[in-house]
Amino acid sequence: xxxxxxxxxxxxxxxxxxxxxxxxxxxxxxxxxxxxxxxxxxxxxxxxxxxxxxxxxxxxxxxxxxxxxxxxxxxxxxxxxxxxxxxxxxxxxxxxxxxxxxxxxxxxxxxxxxxxxxxxxxxxxxxxxxxxxxxxxxxxxxxxxxxxxxxxxxxxxxxxxxxxxxxxxxxxxxxxxxxxxxxxxxxxxxxxxxxxxxxxxxxxxxxxxxxxxxxxxxxxxxxxxxxxxxxxxxxxxxxxxxxxxxxxxxxxxxxxxxxxxxxxxxxxxxxxxxxxxxxxxxxxxxxxxxxxxxxxxxxxxxxxxxxxxxxxxxxxxxxxxxxxxxxxxxxxxxxxxxxxxxxxxxxxxxxxxxxxxxxxxxxxxxxxxxxxxxxxxxxxxxxxxxxxxxxxxxxxxxxxxxxxxxxxxxxxxxxxxxxxxxxxxxx
Numbered sequence: 552x553x554x555x556x557x558x559x560x561x562x563x564x565x566x567x568x569x570x571x572x573x574x575x576x577x578x579x580x581x582x583x584x585x586x587x588x589x590x591x592x593x594x595x596x597x598x599x600x601x602x603x604x605x606x607x608x609x610x611x612x613x614x615x616x617x618x619x620x621x622x623x624x625x626x627x628x629x630x631x632x633x634x635x636x637x638x639x640x641x642x643x644x645x646x647x648x649x650x651x652x653x654x655x656x657x658x659x660x661x662x663x664x665x666x667x668x669x670x671x672x673x674x675x676x677x678x679x680x681x682x683x684x685x686x687x688x689x690x691x692x693x694x695x696x697x698x699x700x701x702x703x704x705x706x707x708x709x710x711x712x713x714x715x716x717x718x719x720x721x722x723x724x725x726x727x728x729x730x731x732x733x734x735x736x737x738x739x740x741x742x743x744x745x746x747x748x749x750x751x752x753x754x755x756x757x758x759x760x761x762x763x764x765x766x767x768x769x770x771x772x773x774x775x776x777x778x779x780x781x782x783x784x785x786x787x788x789x790x791x792x793x794x795x796x797x798x799x800x801x802x803x804x805x806x807x808x809x810x811x812x813x814x815x816x817x818x819x820x821x822x823x824x825x826x827x828x829x830x831x832x833x834x835x836x837x838x839x840x841x842x843x844x845x846x847x848x849x850x851x852x853x854x855x856x857x858x859x860x861x862x863x864x865x866x867x868x869x870x871x872x873x874x875x876x877x878x879x880x881x882x883x884x885x886x887x888x889x890x891x892x893x894x895x896x897x898x899x900x901x902x903x904x905x906x907x908x909x910x911x912x913x914x915x916x917x918x919x920x921x922x923x924x925x926x927x928x929x930x931x932x933x934x935x936x937x938x939x940x941x942x943x944x945x946x947x948x949x950x951x952x953x954x955x956x957x958x959x960x961x962x963x964x965x966x967x968x969x970x971x972x973x974x975x976x977x978x
Contacts, residue, residue, distance in 0.1 A: 629680030735760030
């Protein structure tokens with residue numbers, strides 16, 4: 552782990568980075584984090600085969616805390632993942648047990664690179680199925696349910712919203728907060744864990760854990776800290792349910808698309824993202840903030856952000872590949888040097904022109920790409936010198952595109968003028 556930035560303590564750094572939303576006792580937590588080694592945990596439920604950008608914020612908080620000498624417990628919820636945290640709008644679909652188990656394994660591997668598993672404050676992987684599976688229904692009700700008051704449980708934001716809805720809420724999802732609270736109690740008893748972190752939308756579940764420990768272990772002093780949800784400039788969030796999730800898995804969100812997401816960050820948000828998602832210090836981020844104000848057109852802050860975050864998630868070699876693809880796509884590099892997957896990932900972001908056959912007329916390609924209304928229009932564009940295939944100007948209106956001449960025997964980059972791009976595939 553790299554050295555921490557020059558702050559009075561890690562808590563002050565987290566505040567400066569905008570990574571502290573709510574705490575159970577801000578002064579007590581600040582003192583604990585800045586003066587002792589705290590064992591803390593964050594949980595990730597396997598409700599999909601990959602984590603996403605919101606989870607990345609939590610992983611980065613864990614990195615900061617571990618770098619400051621604290622001990623992370625990384626919890627992947629083999630039991631809570633079978634239930635799912637209640638949504639504000641509707642009941643979740645329950646995934647089958649084999650699917651959840653596979654997703655647990657996938658996410659456990661995905662989180663490993665983000666924290667260190669060696670040293671005095673090495674991270675430890677835990678699975679809440681280990682302590683919930685042996686508990687009978689009667690034990691669950693007698694030993695843990697008795698500590699919860701329904702009048703408090705129904706005040707939780709998601710529960711309250713669902714109770715007001717036509718659909719209501721099942722007891723299964725209603726009990727989720729007890730399961731998460733049990734996680735905190737179990738980790739407190741087993742590892743001396745005294746801090747749980749989570750997203751702002753998890754605050755009710757976080758405090759359910761501190762309340763349970765307070766009742767079951769009256770002498771315990773434990774904390775909860777929530778992290779703000781990452782939003783766009785208009786205040787809306789990037790989430791799975793909104794169709795805007797940026798997945799950490801390269802299979803679900805290509806590294807090219809991941810990089811482009813950050814390179815396209817809004818000017819109003821890019822400095823916030825630099826603080827949240829990178830380990831850059833105040834001096835460097837201050838320089839980039841000034842660059843946004845004085846020469847926003849250069850998008851220097853966005854380039855640094857994209858490189859830093861993509862390196863963190865996918866590695867430096869992948870960043871180089873993605874940058875090469877981006878440059879080549881827009882005529883500033885060698886398209887033939889790109890491997891097929893990287894090229895396909897890049898082309899996915901463009902309008903698509905898919906045609907069948909081993910050879911097609913280029914005028915038909917122009918029409919399929921939406922670059923021309925008909926053959927006469929396409930011929931006019933070609934005659935004016937405004938049509939390109941794989942960054943080479945097409946000189947003849949009678950040009951025939953053959954599969955053998957395309958990249959990887961099937962793919963091509965089309966361009967009309969300087970700014971209109973499309974992807975070609977012959978099948």
